[in-house]
Amino acid sequence: MALPAGRPRPEPTPETRHFWDGTKAGELRLQRCQACEKTYFPPRPFCPACGSREVSVFAASGRATLHSYVIHHRKVPGFEPPYAIAVVELEEGPRMMTNIVDCAQTPEALQLNMQLEVAFTPMDDEITLPLFRPAQGGAA
Amino acid sequence: MSIAPGSIAIVGAAESTRIGSVPDMSQIMLHADAALNAMADAGLKPGDIDGVACTGAMMTQQLAHYLGITPKWVDGTSVGGCSFMLHVRHAAAAIHAGYCDTVLITHGESGKSRINATPRPPEPQSLNGQFEAPFGPFGPPTLFPIPVLRYMKTYGVTHEQLAMVAVVQREWAAMNPRAAQRDPITVDDVLNSRMIAYPFRLLQCCLVTDGGGALILTRADRAKDFPQKPAYILGTGESVETNMISQMEDFTSSRAFRVAGPEAFRSAGISHADVDHLMIYDAFAHLPLYGLEDLGFVGRGEAGAFIEARNTAPGGKLPLNTNGGGLSYTHTGMYGMFALQESVRQVRGTAPAQVPDVDISVCHGVGGMFSASGTIILGRERP
Numbered sequence: 364m365a366l367p368a369g370r371p372r373p374e375p376t377p378e379t380r381h382f383w384d385g386t387k388a389g390e391l392r393l394q395r396c397q398a399c400e401k402t403y404f405p406p407r408p409f410c411p412a413c414g415s416r417e418v419s420v421f422a423a424s425g426r427a428t429l430h431s432y433v434i435h436h437r438k439v440p441g442f443e444p445p446y447a448i449a450v451v452e453l454e455e456g457p458r459m460m461t462n463i464v465d466c467a468q469t470p471e472a473l474q475l476n477m478q479l480e481v482a483f484t485p486m487d488d489e490i491t492l493p494l495f496r497p498a499q500g501g502a503a
Numbered sequence: 504m505s506i507a508p509g510s511i512a513i514v515g516a517a518e519s520t521r522i523g524s525v526p527d528m529s530q531i532m533l534h535a536d537a538a539l540n541a542m543a544d545a546g547l548k549p550g551d552i553d554g555v556a557c558t559g560a561m562m563t564q565q566l567a568h569y570l571g572i573t574p575k576w577v578d579g580t581s582v583g584g585c586s587f588m589l590h591v592r593h594a595a596a597a598i599h600a601g602y603c604d605t606v607l608i609t610h611g612e613s614g615k616s617r618i619n620a621t622p623r624p625p626e627p628q629s630l631n632g633q634f635e636a637p638f639g640p641f642g643p644p645t646l647f648p649i650p651v652l653r654y655m656k657t658y659g660v661t662h663e664q665l666a667m668v669a670v671v672q673r674e675w676a677a678m679n680p681r682a683a684q685r686d687p688i689t690v691d692d693v694l695n696s697r698m699i700a701y702p703f704r705l706l707q708c709c710l711v712t713d714g715g716g717a718l719i720l721t722r723a724d725r726a727k728d729f730p731q732k733p734a735y736i737l738g739t740g741e742s743v744e745t746n747m748i749s750q751m752e753d754f755t756s757s758r759a760f761r762v763a764g765p766e767a768f769r770s771a772g773i774s775h776a777d778v779d780h781l782m783i784y785d786a787f788a789h790l791p792l793y794g795l796e797d798l799g800f801v802g803r804g805e806a807g808a809f810i811e812a813r814n815t816a817p818g819g820k821l822p823l824n825t826n827g828g829g830l831s832y833t834h835t836g837m838y839g840m841f842a843l844q845e846s847v848r849q850v851r852g853t854a855p856a857q858v859p860d861v862d863i864s865v866c867h868g869v870g871g872m873f874s875a876s877g878t879i880i881l882g883r884e885r886p
Contacts, residue, residue, distance in 0.1 A: 371625065373633035383633075405634050405750070431653035431754050434701035439641040445701075448639050450649060450749045460635045460749040470701060475656050492637055 369441030379406045386491040390422040404457035425481035427451040465496040509885035511595040512726035512733035515545025515719030516847040522714035522833045529619035533611030537715035554603035556590035576603035583870025584837040588877025592739035611715035612835035647872045650754035658804030666693035668788040671816045676827025678856035684831040707788035709834035716840035734850040738771025738880040748872040759876035760797035767878035780849045780864040782842040785828040822858045839868035
């Protein structure tokens with residue numbers, strides 16, 4: 364299933380390529396500092412906590428909780444209102460912006476702290492977005 | 504080494520001749536119109552100005568040439584709507600250091616009519632373009648309120664309290680003939696206005712207008728030679744956090760606020776009890792709450808009840824956003840200049856909704872979506 368056309372398309376850079384290769388391969392790739400063990404996002408080839416360039420890439424669990432959101436009520440290209448623009452907190456700590464799928468886009472259905480899991484959703488042959496859906500049981 | 508409080512003063516301050524809908528002026532002319540008004544306010548000509556600050560790529564040189572100024576100091580700091588607070592801070596330092604004597608800071612924005620306006624597309628290779636834009640934010644109303652639900656859940660703040668912010672500011676606007684929206688509104692009116700981006704409705708989002716403003720700064724020892732009462736700069740602060748709201752370290756508090764605000768109080772050598780008047784940039788209804796808490800006027804989670812109890816309303820103990828704010832007065836896109844103009848008016852004693860005996864005014868700005876901050880503290884007397 365591909366997303367409707369019109370959504371702004373990310374263009375990977377040398378520093379973020381591993382992340383977008385990961386979503387295409389079905390992995391949510393984060394980075395961890397070898398020196399201070401900080402796990403961070405968005406991608407960069409050094410640790411924002413201590414400045415070390417010794418960092419590794421690893422696959423996150425894909426489990427997250429709903430941290431906050433708005434529900435946009437106006438039509439914009441690529442989206443059918445109302446739709447939630449959400450920020451989720453990954454099990455590993457970092458937060459990221461995303462959309463919540465397989466869930467009514469209402470305040471009643473979208474409860475803060477609800478358990479979520481990543482839903483890799485292709486935009487096209489190159490780009491797959493990490494969206495999230497309510498956890499299907501067995502989540503942390 | 505720091506600047507002694509009151510060493511530098513604002514000796515000229517004015518807005519563009521008209522604000523709101525100004526379809527007959529391009530953006531650079533809004534800058535110039537405000538600049539000419541501020542120079543008239545201070546009794547100065549372009550040849551008297553030797554420092555220029557404004558926002559925008561290559562804009563200082565456009566503006567200096569347009570106005571016929573030969574600056575020996577320029578500042579193009581562009582961190583969003585609080586850029587002007589940072590310009591004031593940087594200009595004070597430059598004057599103190601002897602780099603220049605008389606600085607003009609301008610703002611002009613054709614936010615509504617969009618004549619020669621600055622486009623702001625997210626670059627698809629930027630971090631915002633890769634990690635926020637694909638998920639459907641479309642301008643500030645979809646981004647700035649993202650932390651609000653977390654804040655409400657953490658502290659039990661209610662929709663009614665967030666509606667009251669707009670109600671109280673409309674009361675101030677009703678006393679201001681230049682305010683765009685002056686008709687009284689109720690909490691029910693706010694909660695029944697059109698949904699924009701839940702939890703915020705139309706009346707909790709700022710206006711979109713045209714307008715400009717300008718300030719002129721010089722050394723305090725010259726300040727009494729000008730036609731208007733000087734507004735002395737007592738303290739200043741600035742910071743930035745992140746340009747991605749999803750990456751704010753705490754959704755219930757702004758780190759940039761927590762750096763800029765306390766530094767301004769420290770450098771001014773004042774306490775909260777000394778503050779007679781307060782401006783907190785209100786692009787959306789939650790900003791005064793974050794500002795009141797992050798600047799330390801109230802404890803964590805107390806700002807909603809504080810506003811609901813009318814402490815910031817006309818007659819309250821902490822008059823806040825007395826021009827009506829970005830919600831009811833005007834909001835060109837970078838509103839911080841208008842907050843500074845109101846602080847100057849209150850310290851001069853010339854505001855439309857004048858608070859009695861304002862000795863000290865605190866003016867706190869935000870830039871981007873919680874991405875930057877600047878705080879300026881003005882005084883009626885030189886300490």
